[in-house]
Amino acid sequence: MSTIVSLPDQATARVPKRNYLTNENGILSWLLTGDHKRIAILYLISITFFFFIGGALAGLIRLELLTPQSDLMSSDTYNKVFTMHGVIMVFLFLVPSVPATLGNFLIPIMIGAKDLAFPKINLLSWYLYLVGGGMALGAMITGGVDTGWTFTTPMSTHFSNTNVVTTGLAIFVAGFSSIFTGLNFIVTIHRMRAPGMTWFKLPLFCWSHYAASILMVLGTPVLAITLVLVVLERTIGIGVFDPTKGGDPILFQHLFWFYSHPAVYIMILPGMGVISEVISTFSRKRVFGYTAVAFSSVAIAVFGFFVWAHHMFIMGVSNYAVLVFSLLTMLVAVPSAIKIFNWAFTLYKGSITFETPMLYAFGFMGLFTIGGMTGVFLGSAGTDIHLTETYFIVAHFHFVMVGGMLMAFLSGVHFWWPKMTGRMYPEKISQLAAVVTFIGFNLTFFPQFLLGMLGMPRRYAAYPPEFQVLNVFSTAGASVLGVGYLLPMIYLIWSLKYGKVAGNNPWQATGLEWQIQSPPLTENFTTIPIVTQDVYDYEWLERQKEHEVTHVG
Amino acid sequence: MSDSHAVAAANAGHIAGQIGEHSDGHEDHPAYLRHHFVSLEQQNETASFGMWLFLLTEIMFFGGLFTAYLIYRNWYYPAFVAGSHTLNIFEGSLNTLVLISSSFTMAMGVWCAETKRQKGLVWSLIATLILGLGFLGIKADEYHEKYVLHHIPGSTFSSQGFIHPSEEALKSGEKPLAADMAAKTEVYFSLYFAMTGMHALHMIIGIVLLCGMLWKATRGAYMDGNISFVENFGLYWHFVDIVWIFLFPLLYLISRHQ
Numbered sequence: 136m137s138t139i140v141s142l143p144d145q146a147t148a149r150v151p152k153r154n155y156l157t158n159e160n161g162i163l164s165w166l167l168t169g170d171h172k173r174i175a176i177l178y179l180i181s182i183t184f185f186f187f188i189g190g191a192l193a194g195l196i197r198l199e200l201l202t203p204q205s206d207l208m209s210s211d212t213y214n215k216v217f218t219m220h221g222v223i224m225v226f227l228f229l230v231p232s233v234p235a236t237l238g239n240f241l242i243p244i245m246i247g248a249k250d251l252a253f254p255k256i257n258l259l260s261w262y263l264y265l266v267g268g269g270m271a272l273g274a275m276i277t278g279g280v281d282t283g284w285t286f287t288t289p290m291s292t293h294f295s296n297t298n299v300v301t302t303g304l305a306i307f308v309a310g311f312s313s314i315f316t317g318l319n320f321i322v323t324i325h326r327m328r329a330p331g332m333t334w335f336k337l338p339l340f341c342w343s344h345y346a347a348s349i350l351m352v353l354g355t356p357v358l359a360i361t362l363v364l365v366v367l368e369r370t371i372g373i374g375v376f377d378p379t380k381g382g383d384p385i386l387f388q389h390l391f392w393f394y395s396h397p398a399v400y401i402m403i404l405p406g407m408g409v410i411s412e413v414i415s416t417f418s419r420k421r422v423f424g425y426t427a428v429a430f431s432s433v434a435i436a437v438f439g440f441f442v443w444a445h446h447m448f449i450m451g452v453s454n455y456a457v458l459v460f461s462l463l464t465m466l467v468a469v470p471s472a473i474k475i476f477n478w479a480f481t482l483y484k485g486s487i488t489f490e491t492p493m494l495y496a497f498g499f500m501g502l503f504t505i506g507g508m509t510g511v512f513l514g515s516a517g518t519d520i521h522l523t524e525t526y527f528i529v530a531h532f533h534f535v536m537v538g539g540m541l542m543a544f545l546s547g548v549h550f551w552w553p554k555m556t557g558r559m560y561p562e563k564i565s566q567l568a569a570v571v572t573f574i575g576f577n578l579t580f581f582p583q584f585l586l587g588m589l590g591m592p593r594r595y596a597a598y599p600p601e602f603q604v605l606n607v608f609s610t611a612g613a614s615v616l617g618v619g620y621l622l623p624m625i626y627l628i629w630s631l632k633y634g635k636v637a638g639n640n641p642w643q644a645t646g647l648e649w650q651i652q653s654p655p656l657t658e659n660f661t662t663i664p665i666v667t668q669d670v671y672d673y674e675w676l677e678r679q680k681e682h683e684v685t686h687v688g
Numbered sequence: 689m690s691d692s693h694a695v696a697a698a699n700a701g702h703i704a705g706q707i708g709e710h711s712d713g714h715e716d717h718p719a720y721l722r723h724h725f726v727s728l729e730q731q732n733e734t735a736s737f738g739m740w741l742f743l744l745t746e747i748m749f750f751g752g753l754f755t756a757y758l759i760y761r762n763w764y765y766p767a768f769v770a771g772s773h774t775l776n777i778f779e780g781s782l783n784t785l786v787l788i789s790s791s792f793t794m795a796m797g798v799w800c801a802e803t804k805r806q807k808g809l810v811w812s813l814i815a816t817l818i819l820g821l822g823f824l825g826i827k828a829d830e831y832h833e834k835y836v837l838h839h840i841p842g843s844t845f846s847s848q849g850f851i852h853p854s855e856e857a858l859k860s861g862e863k864p865l866a867a868d869m870a871a872k873t874e875v876y877f878s879l880y881f882a883m884t885g886m887h888a889l890h891m892i893i894g895i896v897l898l899c900g901m902l903w904k905a906t907r908g909a910y911m912d913g914n915i916s917f918v919e920n921f922g923l924y925w926h927f928v929d930i931v932w933i934f935l936f937p938l939l940y941l942i943s944r945h946q
Contacts, residue, residue, distance in 0.1 A: 243724075248724065249723065249724035250723075250724035251724075252734045252738060253734075253738060254722075254724070256738075314745055318738060318741050318742060318745070319738075321741060322734055322737050322738045322741060325737060326730060326733060326734045326737060327724075327730075327734070352741060352744065352745050352748075353744070353745070353748050354748075355745070356745045356746065356748040356749035356751075356752075357748050357749070357751065357752045359749055360749050360750070360751075360752035360753060360886070361752055363882075363886070364752075364756075364882060367878075367882060371840075371841065371842045372841060372842035372843060372845075373841040373842065373874075373877075373878035373881065373882060374841055374874045374875050374878045375756055375760075375875065375878050375879065375882065380841075380871065380872075380874045380875060380878075381760075381763075381764060381767075381871060381872040381874065381875045382760075382875055382878070383759070383760075386755075386756060386759060389755075390752050390755070390756075393752075658723070658724075663726065
């Protein structure tokens with residue numbers, strides 16, 4: 136199979152001695168760093184930690200659902216397990232996953248800057264994330280929380296005896312880490328671009344992060360105040376959401392989903408940015424319809440704010456509201472489809488190669504499309520009433536979040552691994568891992584669509600015996616999926632020492648990040664670049680190489 | 689220069705595009721220019737842009753509360769009117785005056801920093817601090833009044849005063865509320881405490897920052913032209929002031945004559 140990978144001669148090549156990893160030594164140089172690349176690495180380690188905790192909880196859920204009875208754990212414990220799985224995966228893994236790691240690492244380099252606009256706030260955001268994560272873990276260890284990650288009132292304010300306050304405050308704190316990340320990105324992209332780096336020369340990775348940052352900055356504060364009100368309701372007994380005092384639990388839903396629907400775009404948009412970069416690089420073509428893809432990110436961000444009530448079709452909102460929100464929900468499908476079609480056209484007549492990041496990207500395109508289209512089922516008011524609160528909805532959002540976002544995350548981690556570490560991951564085994572993940576994923580979640588159609592409700596530890604066959608498939612798939620996630624963990628760590636030396640630009644990619652050494656210097660660029668080439672300009676790259684050769688001659 | 693040549697040599701990569709004129713000229717810039725900015729102008733613009741964006745998040749934060757207020761005021765209009773009448777209009781107005789004055793002294797502080805008048809800056813900040821603390825003091829007295837009247841939501845809340853208003857209140861035109869509507873005053877006071885409480889929390893955070901700034905100002909900081917902290921703190925302080933400018937009419941005034 137053809138490949139575009141071009142590595143330096145392994146006999147002589149070495150990872151550059153002076154880089155951001157070796158610039159300073161000692162634990163304090165990491166804990167007090169202002170370097171966006173080091174903070175990205177800190178984030179990468181922390182979110183991986185939480186991912187495996189969330190994943191272990193998912194394993195427990197699937198194990199319990201292997202049999203129709205609730206035998207592994209009591210129903211109460213089961214409630215806590217799926218709640219903590221949701222809280223950890225949503226707030227501590229998916230929301231920061233790509234932005235805080237890859238975005239943090241790459242955005243300044245991609246736009247030709249030495250760092251993010253506010254390095255100290257960037258570090259603060261990591262500490263807030265740790266405090267939030269620590270509180271969530273603390274709440275889990277000291278009894279857990281059982282409201283579901285949605286904290287639905289009056290369950291969360293009146294009927295739950297678990298650690299709602301601690302978990303709520305944990306999310307409040309982690310939310311500020313997300314606000315600061317978003318704020319940093321917006322200001323950086325506006326104010327720190329290198330000379331010549333105009334808006335329409337920005338890589339699409341930056342555009343999608345810009346759109347996601349708008350959502351972080353405008354949405355997260357609403358979640359923050361909502362959680363504050365829930366906490367005040369539990370501790371002091373104010374009556375904003377309490378129906379016995381005249382408050383309205385539906386108002387909680389409105390405020391919560393006003394953040395939490397845009398939050399799904401916070402999670403998916405950065406992933407879409409990764410896919411744009413990967414698809415372009417491995418088909419050797421400029422992204423088809425660059426402007427349309429760029430604006431579709433912004434359109435997703437804008438529309439994303441006006442669809443929240445589709446989470447509440449069965450919760451007593453008025454029929455007219457249902458009509459309007461159903462229509463608006465359909466609108467979001469348009470920019471998402473624009474992206475999928477443009478990626479497909481980018482592939483058309485491209486010179487496609489199948490390195491690991493591309494395999495994950497293909498996984499993303501297929502699974503995200505299924506996830507997105509089943510979202511249209513749920514956005515249609517009629518079918519929603521049948522399908523919501525069943526396993527159909529669980530399958531839908533796992534297709535988008537795990538099949539889409541996690542694939543994009545792994546795609547991005549593999550794609551930029553040589554840039555972050557200076558070394559290549561082992562190609563064959565990682566291709567295997569990508570395929571295993573894809574198979575495991577489909578085996579886990581496709582049966583859940585069927586279960587949902589048949590009417591199996593979500594969030595119960597027990598179910599009628601006729602659903603068992605499909606649940607066994609799902610649990611079997613989950614164990615395959617687990618292997619698919621453990622493999623990268625192992626070989627990526629292995630590659631830190633034994634991987635091949637990557638050189639500056641193993642993929643022959645066009646982004647500014649590939650034109651500097653790997654791993655980069657602390658200051659990224661020795662001199663700030665002046666950008667004359669277009670974005671995804673492979674001809675320019677070819678010319679650069681010829682130029683280089685004449686120099687050597 | 690020799691150092692930066694070494695850096696260039698260590699960087700095996702080639703830089704995208706043409707390599708620009710080497711013009712980083714550290715010598716021309718003051719020490720407070722951070723390494724990742726090209727110019728002081730860029731640094732200041734960035735800081736102020738970031739601050740405005742942060743204030744936008746604050747608007748969204750308070751926005752949730754304003755939404756709740758809007759909805760419940762429409763639903764429980766008589767309860768909101770009656771609740772509003774029990775607020776201490778004198779202390780509320782006085783606090784508005786105090787806060788606007790503090791915004792003025794803060795603006796004076798920024799001006800003094802711009803024109804490098806250290807004494808002026810220090811005294812402006814002291815005045816702002818005193819006015820800010822004064823606001824919190826008056827607010828605390830109002831909260832105490834609510835405590836005495838059992839208007840604090842929670843287990844001690846009582847709506848009896850709205851079902852059976854005092855002689856005095858009846859004389860001034862207050863109408864007794866039916867028991868179910870009177871109970872809804874708890875929603876009004878929940879929002880009153882949530883909104884003014886969040887506002888007061890922002891005041892407290894502001895005062896903490898103000899103390900730090902004051903301490904630095906007395907030691908001669910901000911006199912070298914590096915005043916973006918003073919300016920951005922000023923923006924924050926004015927923002928907190930503006931939140932109150934919305935809270936005061938919504939909670940105290942618009943139901944005054946109904």
